[in-house]
Amino acid sequence: MEFLACLLMSDKTVIRSSNLKGLICLSIEDTMEASLTKQELLKKYFNPKDYYDISYAKGKGILLGEWVPFVLKNLHELFSSGSVKGDTLTDIGSGSSIYHLVSACRSFKNITTSDLLEQNLIQQKKWLNKEPDMLDWSEIVQIVCDLEGNSEKVEEKEDKLRRAVRDVLKCDVLKKNPFEPLVLPPADCVLCCLCLESACKDVATYCDTVKNLKNLLKPGGHIIVLGTIKNSYYSVKEKRIPTMPLKEEDIKKAYTDGGYEILRMESKRREDLSLISIADFQGFYFVLARKPGKC
Ligand SMILES: C[S@@+](CC[C@H](N)C(=O)[O-])C[C@H]1O[C@@H](n2cnc3c(N)ncnc32)[C@H](O)[C@@H]1O
Numbered sequence: 519m520e521f522l523a524c525l526l527m528s529d530k531t532v533i534r535s536s537n538l539k540g541l542i543c544l545s546i547e548d549t550m551e552a553s554l555t556k557q558e559l560l561k562k563y564f565n566p567k568d569y570y571d572i573s574y575a576k577g578k579g580i581l582l583g584e585w586v587p588f589v590l591k592n593l594h595e596l597f598s599s600g601s602v603k604g605d606t607l608t609d610i611g612s613g614s615s616i617y618h619l620v621s622a623c624r625s626f627k628n629i630t631t632s633d634l635l636e637q638n639l640i641q642q643k644k645w646l647n648k649e650p651d652m653l654d655w656s657e658i659v660q661i662v663c664d665l666e667g668n669s670e671k672v673e674e675k676e677d678k679l680r681r682a683v684r685d686v687l688k689c690d691v692l693k694k695n696p697f698e699p700l701v702l703p704p705a706d707c708v709l710c711c712l713c714l715e716s717a718c719k720d721v722a723t724y725c726d727t728v729k730n731l732k733n734l735l736k737p738g739g740h741i742i743v744l745g746t747i748k749n750s751y752y753s754v755k756e757k758r759i760p761t762m763p764l765k766e767e768d769i770k771k772a773y774t775d776g777g778y779e780i781l782r783m784e785s786k787r788r789e790d791l792s793l794i795s796i797a798d799f800q801g802f803y804f805v806l807a808r809k810p811g812k813c
Pocket residue numbers: 560564610611612613614615618632633634635638689690691692711712713714716717
């Protein structure tokens with residue numbers, strides 16, 4: 519007779535069977551993991567130091583080869599052209615990273631960084647306060663100094679960025695007001711690097727989120743988004759964090775339907791697939807778009 523058996527074998531393993539012939543072993547941890555939301559998974563597994571080590575650490579970070587040069591080159595060209603400037607820039611989903619803000623601090627004197635996770639805000643503040651256990655971004659800052667013709671030394675550049683970052687705030691980009699209960703004054707520029715694919719569960723949510731970010735901008739303000747194409751996970755230590763695999767064709771539609779004027783769009787195919795088990799993105803994209811209206 520068929521019946522459901524659920525035997526507790528140890529504090530970690532459950533055996534389930536509908537007829538006791540074919541046993542399926544599930545760990546309690548697996549079962550509990552499957553019920554975690556994306557945000558709960560991030561809170562549990564996104565250790566900023568581990569993320570930095572796997573992604574950006576000197577000589578070994580997997581994003582150093584193609585992603586970092588793609589981001590730094592595009593942002594350098596953009597900010598040095600003088601076409602995007604103003605007083606305030608809001609960075610969404612900064613994590614514990616600062617590499618993407620180095621070029622921006624030439625054009626914006628008032629930068630707000632933000633993230634969903636408290637552990638990232640803590641790590642970000644360590645770098646801003648030059649605490650002994652801060653993350654070392656100097657190798658990447660040097661690349662920006664090189665792009666700018668070495669008019670400033672790495673330490674000068676880092677201090678300039680530290681002076682420009684006025685606030686480090688908690689945010690949830692999926693909320694109507696991502697900074698609730700705070701209401702931020704509209705910014706001249708919103709920047710978002712590797713966050714939307716991590717936050718959004720599907721393309722429809724990505725489109726809604728992009729549209730909603732307009733509320734954080736002044737009329738005529740710019741949004742700059744850099745992210746990955748067809749990426750379904752990235753790893754933090756041995757844990758895989760799921761992401762939303764965005765297709766190239768979805769990107770243009772999201773910004774056009776979101777009510778922006780697209781000023782520039784770039785994409786690049788990933789060439790080195792050797793570390794695909796750590797993150798399976800196929801390429802990267804860069805979008806610069808403008809909220810209609812006069813500044
Ligand atoms: C792959 S990391 C990128 C971090 C950093 N921007 C970078 O380029 O290295 C994704 C970041 O998005 C943040 N994130 C995920 N969901 C979010 C949400 N709903 N609101 C704000 N940030 C979120 C995570 O906490 C994490 O810091």
